[in-house]
Amino acid sequence: MSDPTTEHLTTAGKSPASGRKKRRVAGRAHIVVFLAPAVLIYTVFSIYPLVESLRLSLFDGLPDGSAVWNGLGNYATLLFDANWAGQFWNALWNNLILFFIHMVVQNPIGLLLAALLSLAPRFGGTYRTLIFVPTLLSVVIVGFIWELILSPLWGVSETILGGIGLAWLYQPWLGLESSALVTVSLISVWQYVGIPMMLIYAALLSIPDELIDAARVDGLNGWWIFWKVKLPLILPTLGIVAILTYIGNFTASFDLIYSIQGALGAPNYSTDVMGTLLFRTFFGQQLQIGDTYMGATIASMMFFIILIGVSFYLVLVQRRLQRYEM
Amino acid sequence: MTDMTSDSRARSSRAKGLSTKFAVHAVLAGYTLIAIFPVILVVLNSFKNRRGIFTDPLGIPAGETFSMEGYATVLTEGDFLTYFSNSLIVTVSSLFLILLLGAMAAHALAEYRFRLNTFIGIYLILGIMVPIRLGTVAILELMVDLNLVNTLLALILVYTASGLPVAVFILTEFMRTLSRDIKDCARVDGLSEYRIFFEVVVPLIRPVLATVAVFSMIPIWNDLWFPLILASGDATKTVTLGVQQFIGQYTVNWSAVLASLSIAILPVLGLYALFSRQLIAGITSGAVKG
Structure with missing residues (x-):
């Protein structure tokens, strides 16, 4: 998540929408430095697990420990299985x-x-x-x-x-x-x-x-x-x-x-x-x-x-x- | 309440004012009693012996009922010193990271214009609406992969991730209200963007940082879910989990149970006594009104 921001930062800072004086700051690397740690920890330990949990809910485990695609099968089990x-x-x-x-x-x-x-x-x-x-x-x-x-x-x-x-x-x-x-x-x-x-x-x-x-x-x-x-x-x-x-x-x-x-x-x-x-x-x-x-x-x-x-x-x-x- | 008001309508306005006042105090004092009585009851009885606890639960511990036997059991049987230092390490480290990283991110969002500003802002505060516990299954797998199960670091990382959204939200709102002049002055003086953050911005936001700290601290210190799942080993137990398991083992030893509860309550109350003004000022300031 933090990588795409880097690419855009170089081209950013062009539109001072609210009429504020445009401030040119030499190099924009500091924005990445300020944002990256928070975005990284938050992404890895909060967003990724959430997305991964959603993904895992679409799989089922085999006895040998591997996973097979199960579509919405688990949801059907949860909602309808006795x-x-x-x-x-x-x-x-x-x-x-x-x-x-x-x-x-x-x-x-x-x-x-x-x-x-x-x-x-x-x-x-x-x-x-x-x-x-x-x-x-x-x-x-x-x-x-x-x-x-x-x-x-x-x-x-x-x-x-x-x-x-x-x-x-x-x-x-x-x-x-x-x-x-x-x-x-x-x-x-x-x-x-x-x-x-x-x-x-x-x-x-x-x-x-x-x-x-x-x-x-x-x-x-x-x-x-x-x-x-x-x-x-x-x-x-x-x-x-x-x-x-x-x-x-x-x-x-x-x-x-x-x-x-x-x-x-x-x-x-x-x-x-x-x-x-x-x-x-x-x-x-x-x-x-x-x-x-x-x-x-x-x-x-x-x-x-x-x-x-x-x-x-x-x-x-x-x-x-x-x-x-x- | 309703009786009071209909009653007082007939009387003179001064009597009405008095009876309204009385009703207000009756309700507030009554509820205050409901709120703190159970806590006081537990702490009081933790200083009694077994007979005192059962024969006179509402009495003040004195004379023959006074006893520290519960505390003696807790201190010899439970490893509460370890639990405390674990809770302290986890809470303080998480708070430090939440405040530092949260303030840095909030500063970037509030200070600089760049293309993804709005997107990252929304992305970072999404977590307010979605409890991190829902990702537990994957968090545990991740921690197993990283070899972090039964380490305090696992808890610190999870709590940092879960505390960041609220911190970023509150701090960004506040930083937007800071005057730009002072930062621009610093720029003219040739300070780097990093020094501006640490030497100009951080001192200005110190009161809000304290508020965010107190806010974020409570759920971390009190959490049972993640210590239970990620760090339930003896060496990494936090106070909350330690008390939970200690009580599970000592259900029949009432003095020990009451003492362990009191040991968990008293530091929180002590901190609250110190910081309650800060906390309440924080809650009742614009911070949570959105």
Whole structure:
């Protein structure tokens, strides 16, 4: 990737489009020197592996270790084969539930906290700093903290619920098929709520005071100013938060679920997500041996699923938001 | 919240202001408690003996419940000193490369006009949208070919590649806002383009570099995926992986589990206490608003 740039650099620098004074710099080698290391490392360890994974997903391994062209065969296996399809759809569905819970719990809480912080209350900085603490911790640490707290062995949750007369509510949520995924999602919400909070808070701060004053002069009270003036203005940020939530949902969920529930998405695959499925497929687990080509296929499926979300965001959401802004 | 506001509508405006204020503090303080209570609970109980942990989990460690036995186990059984130095080497080296190479690339993109400028700019920030983990299968094969499995260098290269897009994006945006005059002056004085970068530009972008550093540091320090896949050997384990595996082995030794968690938490909290102003200023500045 870095080579083609070299050829063009010698002829570059001819069109100062923005009317800036054309600056002649003797030799343009420094541009290559500045760009090459970053482009090289990024290409070799990020772009190439991605492209190579896409390529590998079109092959199948023979027992002797060589690869044969398999076209879209792996994808057909993943989507329709009895051994794979169930796991794949289950993992994808769980990922979507995870995304949904983040959208309806994490982001509204983030919005509420940001809105309150933007009123500049006393100790606002302290609240902000402390609420962000869980976001800094490793997902592994967070997972174990909650595993201990929710553990029936320790009984902390029961004691606390008992303190407010709700001890009967307590269940080993992480161990039950019906509640494990929701519990894991809420743990993740607890950890990451600081990110939407900060992004939305920053957006709220950037709204010019004149707009708020004008609305106030028009007789709007604080609540209506928030709904009618501030919220529409921060819609682009809410869009960014949504797409970040979507992408993060496919990658970050692995660490948490692997730490708490293991690579099998216990109990009984009820917390299995694309990340754990990829890990299991690629490295093998128990009776199943590792499969590079199916692993690459699952990673590529994740790539396409993320691509669909990102395109949806870029084409639909962002374009509409921009029109709204006008 | 809604009760508060409907309630207060009837009262005088001053009382309304007070009750709104109270509601705001109630919500924020309440959520702050939810955010930090679990962390405090773990750290507190790591200083207790087994009986203290189970009979009085919410109590302050004191008198007979106070014990460092968990830490003793962790320090003798786990190789946490190695894990820490591994995490430190990986994080610091990756950060150094991300900042240096990212700033160099951003400088080229922001300062010079050349034909592929826009293309390379877009190419370099594509990685923001596509998680590098999706290339794991090929990354592992590549590392096997390069003989880098179970080395810290493998992690450093991967984290550098994955951290560059955000760094280039933020730094390019910022460098475009720098005044050209000062650089042109330096050129008139006969400084080479390299010296202009290192002696004029870098000092100017130092605050943004700090922001990018704090940003990039968190996911690297906390990552489990790549240490697990590329460097799970005893000599190359990072803290995150070390804690994960240590806890897997010592599930029944609660004091040891709590102590190992605290050992992983406390340095992060310490750093955060030092840099939280920088981090929050970075997040709330224009950097991520796009």
